[in-house]
Amino acid sequence: MATETGSLHKLLHKGEVWRGRQAAEQLRHRCLSSGFPQLDALLPGQGWQASQLVELLYSDEGSGELGVLLPLLAELSQQERWVLWVDPPHIPYAPALLGAGVNLDRVQVVRSNSRRDRLWCLEQSLKSGCCSAVLGWLPAGQEKAIRRLQVAAVEGDCRGFLFRHSRCQSQHSAAPCRLLLEPHPEGVTVSALKRRGGWPLPPRLIPVSPVVSQTAEPDAGPARLTLVGTST
Amino acid sequence: MNRLATERESLWLYLHFSQLALEAQQLEAGIAGLLDTRGQKLELCSYDAVQAGLEPGMAIATAFSICPEVELFHPNPERVQQQLEALALWAGSFSAQVVLYPPEGLLLEVASMLDYFGGLNNLWQQMEQRLKRLGFQVRYATGHTPLAARLLARAGRSLVIEGRASHRQVLQMLPLSQLELPAKQQDQLRGMGLLRLEQLHALPRDAISSRFGVKLLDYLDRLEGRRPDPQVLFEPPPIFQQFHEFSREIEHSLALLFPLRRILEALAGYLQRRELLAQQLILTLVERDGGHQQHDIGHASGSADDETWLELCKLRLEQVKLQQPILALQVEVERFKTSQQQSYDLFDSQRHAEDPMDLLSRLQVRLGEAAVQPVTLCADHRPEQSWQLKQHPQKAVDNATMPLPKGRPGWLLKSPQRISQHQLPPHIELKTGPERISSGWWDAQQVRRDYYIARWADGRHGWLFRDAQGGWYLHGWFG
Incomplete structure (x- = not known):
């Protein structure tokens, strides 16, 4: 008996049992691997779920916030739909994206002028059905907005990623999945603060490091280069 | 295909916009009435006005005492003609052969469109849906001849059928008073106890021509299709430019959306008929002091869809603060592009996700052209x-x-x-x-x-x- 409850707990704990309308099988079908087995193990359905809003919390850029997503973006950018970046804090650097296999033809960067426009833009893009992923940087105190964005993500069958400061972790959020990223000398540690179909999980080390992009093959991926100006 | 085309019976659809003289001037649904030319009595009443107790023929004073907030318009035949032409453009979505019947009628040849729409019922369903959005009251009927469609529609038959025989059957019961005959002839017919078309048909042709003249016989032959009845087709202008002068000043920019919708519906028909996509639309607002506000609204890949354009215009107008009331608006299309069929099929009811370029255009209209940009790699070491x-x-x-x-x-x-x-x-x-x-x-x-x-x-x-x-x-x- 004890072992039975033990294994049941283990299953629930792993997030492989979805106690809702959706069966676990179906869930997994709609998931894409993150490219990191350690991270997949944290995510219900063993990967990034479709039509879901994920909150990524970190304190400063350089905490692995791009690294954990690049394999997914590389895969999604092979689709017809856009991968939209809304108000990223710095310039998404083309050589690094290409090196990770991202198809730049499908990437668009949007700069909004105000907080209102940013939310409008996120909602429009998420629900349009024309984006496979929408990445947005949101300041603190936007709980109501997050609920709307989750609804929009479902409507547009889009993966939404909200990047927020780690001090937002104590705030309530409607995002079904919340991950806290912390830099680590060998990569990044990810803790699941909230995940659908499973309990919060302690931190795990994901080996995202600059070395990854260093060893990437230059002509891997469907990169198309644009030549502008002259070069030596 | 050829064989089918020659064998196909002709089929026409007539739209009678019974309230056009009023609706062309109204900016939104509401209690409104159109005055007669002497400005003393109500000639037409909007649906809401009838609900409020007003009726055609009522004196102004009575109308105001029943309903002080009624909005009254003077006849404006020019505006009505403009609107009818806009409707003819709109009808381009449904037929390549449109005939104007001023002041308030449109005739569409539909036999050749049945294959495209997958049958008469489908065609009508789509048309009815879009008519509703436009907000015009309409009487309609099909006919095996132009005249039959016109008479049945004006008689309020709301008929959508196919086939010569079935139309003839319906016509039999048409009261003779519905035929557009001189009053004297109407009296003559009534005097003889002839009330319906079938009674007239029962008379020998010789008797009709000797008693009522050859003209009536000719009229009946056109009605029945025994004699050709050539029509003068409406030719859309080479450029799309629609001007709408309001009957009252507009103070809030979003109030422009209603007239704009009608114009954009016309644009959709215009583009559809010419197999074009619009890439840039110029929206000009005429202010009270005579100044102009011009807004250029673009679509990255071009669109012929009125909903898409309306959304883009709405995004732009939301950001416009009117310093002065607006007297008129004009929509002009500057840049066109030939459409690649299929992907932009207006009538695809299964249209799911929007065109990926629509999204970018919407973002650009609201955030500015430079706000949306791709990331590309350049060959430079720096x-x-x-x-x-x-x-x-x-x-x-x-x-x-x-x-x-x-x-x-x-x-x-x-x-x-x-x-x-x-x-x-x-x-x-x-x-x-x-x-x-x-x-x-x-x-x-x-x-x-x-x-x-x-x-x-x-x-x-x-x-x-x-x-x-x-x-x-x-x-x-x-x-």
């Missing part, structure tokens, strides 16, 4: 030059093989950030490097830098360089 956000990509060199630099960070700072002079702070530990990047002697932005990957004490990795003067700068983060 970090600042090797990425670019570009709006109009220059000709991409396909399969260009430039070795992709290794060890580049995901984030590039907009400009390098000074860390310190000569000495690195202790919390930053150099991991790899230096990688010397020096180029740019051919233009003004010459650089000579030694780049390093360094680890911060908190575990993050940054991309640093040291310039020729020995200063340390942060240039990116390995996100």
Whole structure:
């Protein structure tokens, strides 16, 4: 008996049992691997779920916030739909994206002028059905907005990623999945603060490091280069 | 295909916009009435006005005492003609052969469109849906001849059927008073006890022509299809330009959407008929003091869809604060593009996700043209030059093989950030490097830098360089 409850707990704990309308099988079908087995193990359905809003919390850029997503973006950018970046804090650097296999033809960067426009833009893009992923940087105190964005993500069958400061972790959020990223000398540690179909999980080390992009093959991926100006 | 076309019976659809003289002037549904030419009595009443107790023929004073908020309009035949022509453009979505019957009728040839729409019922369903959106009251009927369709529609038959025989059957019961005959002839018919068309049909042709004249016989022959009845087709103008002068001043920009919708519906029909997509639309608002406000609204890949254009216009108008009331608006289409059929099929009811370009256009209309940009790679060793956000990509060199630099960070700072002079702070530990990047002697932005990957004490990795003067700068983060 004890072992039975033990294994049941283990299953629930792993997030492989979805106690809702959706069966676990179906869930997994709609998931894409993150490219990191350690991270997949944290995510219900063993990967990034479709039509879901994920909150990524970190304190400063350089905490692995791009690294954990690049394999997914590389895969999604092979689709017809856009991968939209809304108000990223710095310039998404083309050589690094290409090196990770991202198809730049499908990437668009949007700069909004105000907080209102940013939310409008996120909602429009998420629900349009024309984006496979929408990445947005949101300041603190936007709980109501997050609920709307989750609804929009479902409507547009889009993966939404909200990047927020780690001090937002104590705030309530409607995002079904919340991950806290912390830099680590060998990569990044990810803790699941909230995940659908499973309990919060302690931190795990994901080996995202600059070395990854260093060893990437230059002509891997469907990169198309644009030549502008002259070069030596 | 040819055989089918020749065998196909002709079929016409007549639309009688019974309230057009009033509706062409109204800006939104409401209690409204149209005055007669002498300005003393109500000639037409809107649906809401009838509900409020008003009726045609009522004197102004009575109307005001029943309903003080009624909005009254004077007849404006010019405006009505404009609106009828706009409707003829709109009808281009449904038929390539449209005939104007001023002041308030449109005749459409539909037999040749049945295959395209998958049957008469489908065609009508789509048309009815869009008529509802336009907000015009309409009487309609099909006919095997133009005249039959017109008479049945004006009689309010709401008939959508196919086939000569079935139309003839319906016509039999048509009261003779519905035929457009001189009053004298109507009296004559009534005097003989003839009330319905079937009674007239029962008379021999000779008797009809001797008693009522050849003209009536000719009229009946056109009605029945025994005699050809050539129609003068409406020719859409070479450019699309629609001007709408309001009967009252508009003070809130979103109130422009209702008249705009009607214009954009006309645009959709115009584009559909010519197999074009509009890429840029110029919306001009005429202000009270005679000034103009012009808004250029673009669509990246071009669209013929009125909903798409309305959404774009709405986004733009939401941002417009009117300094002065608006008297009129004009829509002009400047840039066209030929449409590639299929993907932009207006009548595809299964239209799911929007066109990916629609989204970008909407974002650009609200946020500005430069707000949405792709990321591209440029062949230049200097970090600042090797990425670019570009709006109009220059000709991409396909399969260009430039070795992709290794060890580049995901984030590039907009400009390098000074860390310190000569000495690195202790919390930053150099991991790899230096990688010397020096180029740019051919233009003004010459650089000579030694780049390093360094680890911060908190575990993050940054991309640093040291310039020729020995200063340390942060240039990116390995996100």
